[in-house]
Every structure is written in C-alpha cells, then in structure tokens.
Amino acid sequence: MAEMKENSPNAPAAAKLLNWVDNRFPLSKLYNDHLGQYYAPKNLNFFYIFGALAMLVLVIQIVTGIFLVMHYKPDAALAFGSVEYIMRDVPWGWLIRYMHSTGASAFFIVVYMHMFRGLIYGSYRKPRELVWLFGCGIFLCLMAEAFMGYLLPWGQMSYWGAQVIVNLFAAVPFVGPDLALLIRGDYVVGDATLNRFFSFHVIAVPLVLLGLVAAHIIALHEVGSNNPDGVEIKSTRGADGNPVDGIPFHPYYTVHDIFSVSLFLMVFTAIIFFAPEFGGYFLEYNNFIPADPLKTPLHIAPVWYFTPYYSMLRAITSEMVLVLIACVVGAAALSVFKIKMPAIFKIVIVGAAAAVSAMMLSIDAKFWGVVIMGGAVVILFFLPWLDNCAVKSIRYRPSWHKYLYGVFVVNFIVLAYLGVQPPSAIGERVSQVGTLFYFGFFLLMPWWSEMGETKAVPERVTFAAH
Numbered sequence: 265m266a267e268m269k270e271n272s273p274n275a276p277a278a279a280k281l282l283n284w285v286d287n288r289f290p291l292s293k294l295y296n297d298h299l300g301q302y303y304a305p306k307n308l309n310f311f312y313i314f315g316a317l318a319m320l321v322l323v324i325q326i327v328t329g330i331f332l333v334m335h336y337k338p339d340a341a342l343a344f345g346s347v348e349y350i351m352r353d354v355p356w357g358w359l360i361r362y363m364h365s366t367g368a369s370a371f372f373i374v375v376y377m378h379m380f381r382g383l384i385y386g387s388y389r390k391p392r393e394l395v396w397l398f399g400c401g402i403f404l405c406l407m408a409e410a411f412m413g414y415l416l417p418w419g420q421m422s423y424w425g426a427q428v429i430v431n432l433f434a435a436v437p438f439v440g441p442d443l444a445l446l447i448r449g450d451y452v453v454g455d456a457t458l459n460r461f462f463s464f465h466v467i468a469v470p471l472v473l474l475g476l477v478a479a480h481i482i483a484l485h486e487v488g489s490n491n492p493d494g495v496e497i498k499s500t501r502g503a504d505g506n507p508v509d510g511i512p513f514h515p516y517y518t519v520h521d522i523f524s525v526s527l528f529l530m531v532f533t534a535i536i537f538f539a540p541e542f543g544g545y546f547l548e549y550n551n552f553i554p555a556d557p558l559k560t561p562l563h564i565a566p567v568w569y570f571t572p573y574y575s576m577l578r579a580i581t582s583e584m585v586l587v588l589i590a591c592v593v594g595a596a597a598l599s600v601f602k603i604k605m606p607a608i609f610k611i612v613i614v615g616a617a618a619a620v621s622a623m624m625l626s627i628d629a630k631f632w633g634v635v636i637m638g639g640a641v642v643i644l645f646f647l648p649w650l651d652n653c654a655v656k657s658i659r660y661r662p663s664w665h666k667y668l669y670g671v672f673v674v675n676f677i678v679l680a681y682l683g684v685q686p687p688s689a690i691g692e693r694v695s696q697v698g699t700l701f702y703f704g705f706f707l708l709m710p711w712w713s714e715m716g717e718t719k720a721v722p723e724r725v726t727f728a729a730h
Contacts, residue, residue: 297485298481298485298513299512299513299514299518300512300513300514301512302485302512302513302514303488303497303506303507303510303511303512303513304488304489304510304511304512304513304516304517305489305490305491305493305495305497305507305509305510305725306509306510306511306516306725306727307491307492307493307509307725307726307727308489308491308492308517308520309492311377311380311381311384311385311492312381312489313520313521313524314374314375314377314378314381315378316521316524316525317374317524317525317528318371318374318375318378319477320525320528321367321370321371321374322371322473322477324363324364324367325364325367325368325371326470328360328361328363328364328367329364329466329470331360332350332360332361332364333466335349335350335354335357336350336416338416338458338459338462339455339458340418340454340455340458340555341455343416343417343418343458344417344418344419344554344555347361347416347417347418359536362536362540363536365540365546365547366532366535366536366540366542366546367532368410368413368546368567368569369542369545369546369567369568369569370528370532371406371410372406372410372569375402375403375406376569378399379399379403379644380673382396382399382490383647383669384657384658384669385490385491385492385494385656385657385658386490386494386651386653386655386656386657386658387490387656388647388648388651389494389648389651389656390648391487392483392484392487392490392648393648394483395480395483395484395487396647396648397645397648398476398479398480398483399480400641400644400645401476402473402476402477402480403641403644404641405469405472405473405476406473407570407641408464408469409465409469409470409473410567410569410570411426411429411566411570412461412462412464412465412469413461413465414426414566414567415453415457415458415461416458416461416462416465417551418458418554418555419548419550419551419552419553419554419555420550420551420553420554420555420556420559420561421548421550421551421561421564421565422551422555423453423555423556423557424555424560424561424564425564425565425566426453426457426461427452427453428564429566430444430447430448430453430457431444432577432630432633432634432637433447433634435628435630435631435633435634436631436634437627437631440631447460452557453557490656491725492657492659493657493659493660493721493722493725493726494655494656494657494659494660494721495509495721495722495723495724495725497509497510497725500723500724508724509724509725509727545567545568545684546567546568548567562686563686565683565684565685566683568680568683568684570683571679571680571681571682571683571684572640572676572679572680572683573637573640573641573683574637574683575679575680575682575683575695575698575699576633576636576637576640576679576695576698576699576702577633577634577636577637578633578683578687578692578695579633579636579692579695579696579698579699580629580630580632580633580636580699581629581692581696582629584629584696584699585624585625585629585632587696587700588624588632589620589621589624589625591700592617592620592621592624593617593621595617596613596614596616596617599613600613600614636699636703639703640702640703643703643706643707644706646706647706647709650706650707650709650710650713651709651710651713652709652710652713652714653665653713653714653718654714654718655718655719655721657721659719660718660719660720660721661716661718661719662715662716662717662718664716665713665716668705668712671701672701672702672705675698675701675702676702678694678698679695679698679699679702682694682695682698
C-alpha cells in the first residue's frame with residue numbers, strides 16, 4: 265500500500281486538497297510523469313507540433329459529435345432531413361456541423377504530417393516500434409471512423425460512395441457476398457447499413473481510438489521522444505539524473521504547442537466561416553442532394569483523404585495483374601540467383617512464386633485491387649523492420665535519400681489528385697506507375713536503405729535557439 269503523505273497544519277487549503285487527492289489518486293505523479301518532469305529533447309522543431317494538434321482535433325470531433333448526435337436521426341427516411349434541420353433550425357447547428365466536417369479533413373492533414381515526420385526522422389526505429397504500431401492502429405481506426413461517418417449525412421455521395429466501397433468486399437473469394445451482406449445488413453445499402461455505421465461511428469470505433477491514443481502516449485513517454493538528430497537523450501544524463509539535452513515538457517513545450525494551436529485555430533476558423541466546403545473537397549456538392557438509389561452520380565469518388573488508396577484500387581486492372589505477376593517472378597528469381605541459401609529454400613521460393621502467380625491469374629482483378637488498397641495501409645505496420653539504414657534521421661542519411669523521400673511525397677499527392685478525377689487512360693497509367701513506386705519504396709527499403717554513405721551522427725543533439 266502506498267505511504268500516506270503528511271501535510272503541515274499551516275499549509276494552504278489548496279495544498280491540503282492536493283495532498284488529500286494524491287493520497288487517493290496519483291494526480292501529482294501523473295502530472296510529473298507526463299508534463300512537469302517529462303524531459304523532451306530540446307531540439308524539437310516545427311514538425312513536432314502535429315501530435316498536439318491531432319489531440320486538439322480529436323477533442324473537437326468528440327465534442328461536436330456529441331452535439332450533432334443530439335439532433336441527428338439514424339433513419340434512412342429522416343437522416344438527410346435531420347442534417348438540414350441541424351444546419352437551418354438548431355441554434356449554432358451550422359457551426360457545429362461545419363466544425364465537425366472541417367475537423368475530419370483537419371484530422372487527416374495533421375495525422376499525415378505527423379506520420380511524415382516519423383518517416384523522415386526515423387521515429388519508428390528501436391526503441392519506438394510500439395509507438396509506431398499504436399500510431400498506425402490509430403490511423404486505421406481513423407479511416408474506419410471517417411468512412412462510417414461519411415455515410416451518415418445520407419446524401420448522394422454518401423450513399424453511392426458506401427455502395428461502391430461495401431460492394432468491393434463482395435470480390436473476396438468464397439466469402440465475399442456473405443461478407444458484403446453482413447456489412448450492409450441488407451441486400452442493398454439502406455436503413456440497416458445506416459444504423460450499423462452510426463453505432464460504430466458513435467460508440468465502438470471511438471472507444472478503440474481513445475484506447476489506442478492512450479497506449480500511444482504511454483508508450484511514447486516510456487521510451488521518450490525522438491528528435492531531428494535521432495540521438496537518444498537518455499544516454500547522457502546530468503548529476504541530477506535528468507538528460508542534459510532535454511528540457512521539461514512543461515512549460516517549454518506547452519507554450520510551444522499553445523502558439524501552434526493558436527495558428528492552427530486561425531486557419532481552422534477561417535475555413536469554417538469562409539470556405540467550409542473547400543471547393544468541394546471537404547464537403548462535396550453532390551452530398552447536398554438527398555440520397556437517391558435510382559440516380560447514380562456521374563462520377564463517384566471518396567473524400568480527398570481516401571483518394572490515394574482509391575487510385576491504387578482503380579489502378580489494378582487485368583493488365584496490371586500481369587505486371588504484378590512479373591514483379592513476383594522477378595523477385596523470386598533475384599532471391600534464388602543472388603542470395604546464398606540451401607537448395608530446399610530455393611525450391612520453396614520458386615514453388616511459392618508459381619502458386620501466387622497462378623492464384624493471381626485465376627482470381628478477378630477487382631479482388632487484387634482491394635488487396636492492394638488494404639496493403640497500402642497494412643505495409644506501414646512493418647516499417648520498423650524494413651528500414652536497415654545505420655542512422656535514423658534524414659539529416660545523416662545519404663543526400664539522395666532526401667530526393668527519394670521527396671519523390672515519395674509527390675507520388676502520394678499525385679495519387680490523391682487522380683483519385684478525385686474521373687477515370688482516364690492517362691490517369692490509369694500514371695496511377696499504376698505510382699502504385700508500383702509506393703509499394704516498391706517500402707518493399708525494396710531493406711536494400712536501398714543500406715546503400716550510400718551515411719554522415720557521422722553527433723553524440724549529443726545539435727540545437728540552435730530560435
């Protein structure tokens with residue numbers, strides 16, 4: 265049992281109250297472990313604001329979601345009308361709805377930036393593998409949450425977007441039709457689908473998301489934050505036992521984050537008041553039309569934050585399947601002829617390549633599109649074990665690594681752009697090349713990450729006051 269802390273009889277009332285709480289709940293300990301005495305590297309830069317911004321947007325989404333649920337009707341006959349009621353008749357309802365819709369896009373912007381920072385500074389490397397895995401789990405939950413929430417307004421794009429995505433599961437061999445039926449709850453997207461998605465969007469997924477966020481923060485504070493130099497500050501401690509290259513998170517980084525939050529909220533509110541649809545990217549114009557199962561929109565596309573993966577889905581045609589088979593055969597041949605291994609292993613690799621090739625030819629390309637789309641997210645979970653570079657940070661990697669990462673970002677943006685455009689022959693070819701580059705970037709990382717001469721990493725962090 266924890267030892268009770270005694271208080272001086274002359275202590276202020278606030279100190280006595282805090283002592284009373286600390287004897288029953290570790291309030292001061294939690295504050296010290298995660299704020300007051302949590303030492304973060306003193307060289308954190310602009311890229312380290314996005315974790316705090318993600319927490320802010322999560323709070324905005326939860327609070328605005330609670331108020332929206334008070335007036336929303338999860339009924340196929342009433343859903344669209346209830347959203348219009350919120351926008352037109354509920355006091356400040358339009359503001360709450362726009363905060364929630366803009367917050368969804370803002371969430372993905374800050375999460376993408378947060379993940380990009382982890383990518384360039386090696387924040388997924390030892391000892392932060394679990395931090396990265398929990399973060400990828402958050403990203404996956406966020407995608408599920410956004411997709412289910414996208415159906416709730418019950419507009420044209422909500423309805424037909426859900427129809428297209430749910431029907432993709434029907435392409436899974438053997439269990440596909442039953443799986444699609446299970447997700448829809450009916451033979452078409454309808455009232456049962458809306459109720460299922462509402463339940464998951466409001467209760468189930470947020471609970472998992474909050475648990476993963478808590479695990480992400482606990483794991484981060486257990487091993488300590490990474491920094492642009494990729495140097496472990498815990499390895500150099502002062503006489504007081506604290507890292508000499510670290511500073512207390514509070515007040516230094518709380519002030520830093522408050523400034524960043526202020527700038528973010530200025531942009532956020534400007535979008536809400538002046539451009540909540542953001543040219544049709546944040547709120548699509550077709551979604552202001554009630555869902556009509558008898559009238560298909562000319563062009564169906566998901567919201568912008570799903571479009572890179574949607575481009576990869578559309579890129580997988582029968583021709584592309586043949587290219588993927590060639591990649592599998594080429595990888596197997598390279599392994600057999602270039603890597604020394606027992607003959608039995610070579611036989612297994614050749615047999616596996618032949619089996620995979622035969623399976624890819626026998627199953628519809630639509631299914632492989634679904635596999636590629638899901639694999640584009642799942643492959644992120646393996647990043648800690650794909651990167652074999654001797655250093656963590658991009659600062660000390662070979663210079664050409666920077667250009668490679670730059671091409672990766674441009675490729676991702678191009679895929680996102682193509683995903684919102686109507687299908688075209690040129691767009692299809694570009695998306696196919698982009699898909700091959702995306703997966704090649706990760707699957708070939710064990711080899712290219714070891715190439716080139718790395719720069720000397722300093723023993724302590726480099727820091728210039730700004």
